[in-house]
Amino acid sequence: MSDYDDYNSNNSGGIIGSIISALILIALWPYILALLGIYIAYLVAVAVLGWIAEHWVLMGLYVAGAWGVYAIFHHRLIPKAWKRTLIYFRPKPIYVVLSGVSVEENIAVPPNLSERKFIPSTNLYCYWCTKKLGFKAWERKGMYYCDECSQKVSLYDS
Numbered sequence: 001m002s003d004y005d006d007y008n009s010n011n012s013g014g015i016i017g018s019i020i021s022a023l024i025l026i027a028l029w030p031y032i033l034a035l036l037g038i039y040i041a042y043l044v045a046v047a048v049l050g051w052i053a054e055h056w057v058l059m060g061l062y063v064a065g066a067w068g069v070y071a072i073f074h075h076r077l078i079p080k081a082w083k084r085t086l087i088y089f090r091p092k093p094i095y096v097v098l099s100g101v102s103v104e105e106n107i108a109v110p111p112n113l114s115e116r117k118f119i120p121s122t123n124l125y126c127y128w129c130t131k132k133l134g135f136k137a138w139e140r141k142g143m144y145y146c147d148e149c150s151q152k153v154s155l156y157d158s
Helices: 003-008 014-054 056-074 077-089 103-108 147-157
Strands: 138-140 143-145
Touching: 014 056, 056 077, 138 147, 143 147
Parallel strands: none
Antiparallel strands: 138 143
């Protein structure tokens, strides 16, 4: 036999050899795909790092821009800027000095109880000024008052 016949002979081991080769390929296929994926990821990483090495100034600008956007949202700078703008352009308050009866003395008699939006019906709020009551709560005729209003109501009743 000549060398030419050895190269052209199609002796692959028969059908058993083909089945065994197919089973080996089926068993190794996920590992071959994983190695191929790792190699492609390596090539991409080398390409990205090469681009960063060539364009380091532009990359620094990208990183600084991303950091700036993060800082704006993390420290809530947009609402703070709006708040400062509104404070700056808000008109200055006008202070008026009232002479005569002070406003605090008129708390004891509200103008119209039926027009009040909040009428306290429990012992948690003062009946006149609707302030939250603490330990110093006074009851008069089934209504609860804070310390200041209790003194004013007692002066008003007598």
